[in-house]
Amino acid sequence: MSLKNKAGGGSLWINPVLDKEFRLRMRTPRSFVALLIYVMVLGLLAIGFIYVTTGLQDQQSGGRFDPSVSRVLFYVLSIAQLVLIAFMTPALTAGVISGEREKQTLNILLTTQQSSSAIVLSKLFSSLAFMVLIVLATLPVYSIVFLYGGISPSQLALVFLFYLFTMLLLGALGIMCSTIFKRTIISVIMTYGMTMFIFAATGVAYLLMLAIVQQSYYSGTVPPKYSWVGFILGLNPVGALVSIFEPGISKQAFLVNSGNLQGKAPIALWLQFLLVYSVVIVGALWVAIRRIRPVRRKRREDDFDAPNNGASAGEVAEMKPAEGMKNDK
Amino acid sequence: MIEIKDLSKRYGNFQALDGISMTIDAGTVFGFVGPNGAGKSTTMSILATLLLPDSGIAKVSGFDVTKHPKEVRRRIGYMPDFFGVYDRFKTDEYLHFYGASYGIARSEREKLIPQLLELVNLSDKKEAYVDGLSRGMKQRLCLARSLVHDPEVLILDEPASGLDPRARIEMREILKELKRMGKTIIISSHILPELAEMVDQIGVIEHGRMVAQGKVSDIQSRLRVNRVLHIRTLARQEELAAKLRDEAHVSRVLSDANGIQVHFSGQDVEQMQLLRRVLDWEYEVVSFNEAQTNLEDVFLEITKGGAAT
Numbered sequence: 027m028s029l030k031n032k033a034g035g036g037s038l039w040i041n042p043v044l045d046k047e048f049r050l051r052m053r054t055p056r057s058f059v060a061l062l063i064y065v066m067v068l069g070l071l072a073i074g075f076i077y078v079t080t081g082l083q084d085q086q087s088g089g090r091f092d093p094s095v096s097r098v099l100f101y102v103l104s105i106a107q108l109v110l111i112a113f114m115t116p117a118l119t120a121g122v123i124s125g126e127r128e129k130q131t132l133n134i135l136l137t138t139q140q141s142s143s144a145i146v147l148s149k150l151f152s153s154l155a156f157m158v159l160i161v162l163a164t165l166p167v168y169s170i171v172f173l174y175g176g177i178s179p180s181q182l183a184l185v186f187l188f189y190l191f192t193m194l195l196l197g198a199l200g201i202m203c204s205t206i207f208k209r210t211i212i213s214v215i216m217t218y219g220m221t222m223f224i225f226a227a228t229g230v231a232y233l234l235m236l237a238i239v240q241q242s243y244y245s246g247t248v249p250p251k252y253s254w255v256g257f258i259l260g261l262n263p264v265g266a267l268v269s270i271f272e273p274g275i276s277k278q279a280f281l282v283n284s285g286n287l288q289g290k291a292p293i294a295l296w297l298q299f300l301l302v303y304s305v306v307i308v309g310a311l312w313v314a315i316r317r318i319r320p321v322r323r324k325r326r327e328d329d330f331d332a333p334n335n336g337a338s339a340g341e342v343a344e345m346k347p348a349e350g351m352k353n354d355k
Numbered sequence: 356m357i358e359i360k361d362l363s364k365r366y367g368n369f370q371a372l373d374g375i376s377m378t379i380d381a382g383t384v385f386g387f388v389g390p391n392g393a394g395k396s397t398t399m400s401i402l403a404t405l406l407l408p409d410s411g412i413a414k415v416s417g418f419d420v421t422k423h424p425k426e427v428r429r430r431i432g433y434m435p436d437f438f439g440v441y442d443r444f445k446t447d448e449y450l451h452f453y454g455a456s457y458g459i460a461r462s463e464r465e466k467l468i469p470q471l472l473e474l475v476n477l478s479d480k481k482e483a484y485v486d487g488l489s490r491g492m493k494q495r496l497c498l499a500r501s502l503v504h505d506p507e508v509l510i511l512d513e514p515a516s517g518l519d520p521r522a523r524i525e526m527r528e529i530l531k532e533l534k535r536m537g538k539t540i541i542i543s544s545h546i547l548p549e550l551a552e553m554v555d556q557i558g559v560i561e562h563g564r565m566v567a568q569g570k571v572s573d574i575q576s577r578l579r580v581n582r583v584l585h586i587r588t589l590a591r592q593e594e595l596a597a598k599l600r601d602e603a604h605v606s607r608v609l610s611d612a613n614g615i616q617v618h619f620s621g622q623d624v625e626q627m628q629l630l631r632r633v634l635d636w637e638y639e640v641v642s643f644n645e646a647q648t649n650l651e652d653v654f655l656e657i658t659k660g661g662a663a664t
Contacts, residue, residue, distance in 0.1 A: 041455075042452055042453075042455035042456045043456070045452070045455070046441065046444075046452050049443075049444075049448070050441060050443045050444065053443040054443065129439035130435070130437050130438050130439035131438070131439040131440065131441060133400075133403075133405055133433075133435050133438070134433070134435065134438055134453075134497075134500070135456070136404075136405060137403050137404065137405065137428050137431065137433045138428065138453060138456035138457055139425065139428060139429060139456060139457050139458050139504075140456050319404075319405075319424075320404075320405070320406055320407040
């Protein structure tokens, strides 16, 4: 029997690990249940919002749902979606490597010709692809907003691109934790911890610092052009998302010209978010790729290149008790 | 084909490997015997590029496992002692996945996979989901997976562990076929008789050290220095036990409900003479056989030999 092989397996676009992840993910009912629950939550939120808003307006304007309200609905949906992404992405990515390790499939995968980067990136992209599917599945919910007007398609596209970036960020952190920590539960906890830090800690820190800065800001004779406090909000995804809807928020965040908002913000919040977290993404993926396989350390070159040099292993091949065993006795 | 020199590996305070060295020639089936925790899996993991040694060198086909891991991976087929399978895969999809992971073109895989499934007797399970296979079938599937890229060297860590006797026999037959195909195989087990039939050379490892290494026949003859004989009679068992205690080459005699156990240091000729004497004494012997040598006996014997040399 001949078991000869040739190079060139796999598609140009989809490597085997990505192909496997795509297949296996959609063969479990869990994926469909997650998709259903996600769309239901967002749909109920949108319907609830319309119900409450029209109910409130009923007394004033006879049940009208005007474009300004639809714009608020868009903001509400977008922020809710961002929070849902923050909940879903760590759950999808924090176990991809540690899960393979726990299922005892990782070692076999690591002995194949797949490079560490191919394994890590395929795992990440397959998880993100599922998240993208979920987010795209919510588009019909967004169509309610378009029904009433007030939002341009380009704004919607920008928001979706922002989601993509946020998923990439949380996914990269998830896969990094999944590679570093042997157990999935620890990896999940650590990833949610980092997500909480990015979402909540930066927001709380901004509010605290803002209160402190504002106290001293107006006491000086010549107030500075802007305050550093805005850089903290630039690390918060909600702040960055709002700055896409309302560019003026960046100026407010940086307290530009003591709040008279005539000058320019040093950087748009979303741009700062993009730049800072791009570095974090690259760093997290680098750590994941480095850590998935044992790393070769620099070591002294040995003179073992010729198999029969000096006291070669061949001498030990004779049937005899090993040296160490003799010493043990 | 495989060269290991002064390989050491420590996990915290535990010295898993303590400077082991060995050479395995191309086409050899090498049995790696040792109790759990002796260092077999660590050595195999290092050869499979999954672990880095603290010191020493390991080479496969001339490629250092730490310097050229990709070249080594191309040449080895690795089957770990504990492994999982992707449950939602079908059997042939499972092999396709690993085939693609080794860069084998789909058209080539279409021809190769039926051959592999036939080799491991799983042709009728091609469409079955992997989670529906028995443990023995999963072991064989994993073996087929390790062969998918036609490696020169097979590293099989306890391939028969946890299998029922029938599955063990099937696994043994497949390994014999692979041996016939000229593969270099390094196979570990903590049960010596399991390996004795199929390996050319054997290495005994304990506490991370190579206790003995050589041809199976040499090791076996060495082990037979002190054998245990089981004798069962229809009657007068205690009387026979008392007589046997006075016999030459008998160091210890135990008699219980299962029969008489005789610790015997003679060779085949002396064993034959002992049997003849027992029959001459007109005892009604139901059985007279030699107990299979287990791992503890191996270690006992080899360690004694080591002390003597």
